[in-house]
Amino acid sequence: MIYLAAQVVPGITLRGKPLWPALLAGLVLALVNAVVRPVLKLITLPLTLLTLGLFLFVLNAFCLWLTSAVVPGFDIHGFRAAFLGALLISVVSWALTVFVNDSGRLGRL
Numbered sequence: 001m002i003y004l005a006a007q008v009v010p011g012i013t014l015r016g017k018p019l020w021p022a023l024l025a026g027l028v029l030a031l032v033n034a035v036v037r038p039v040l041k042l043i044t045l046p047l048t049l050l051t052l053g054l055f056l057f058v059l060n061a062f063c064l065w066l067t068s069a070v071v072p073g074f075d076i077h078g079f080r081a082a083f084l085g086a087l088l089i090s091v092v093s094w095a096l097t098v099f100v101n102d103s104g105r106l107g108r109l
Contacts, residue, residue, distance in 0.1 A: 002026050008088060010081065011085075012076050012082075029089075040059055044059060057087065060090060064076065
């Protein structure tokens, strides 16, 4: 999904051999979403409630930017690129979970 975001969203780049930074960024993003994101969600809960949940998109963009700060070869230039990349990754991830059932096979529509 990160490779797709780098191809579609201007401002997200993968340097070198693009497969390895994309795989490493996916691993780091999974760790950030598992460890850092729950803490940030708790801290920003009042702001999230005030914006009716829309601040979670900003939180996703921040987690993607944090991933780019840790992974060499994966760069995000600006908030707009981080926001659009996080939105694209979220939509693709949501679509995959809708169409793939718990046993790992494609579900029927």
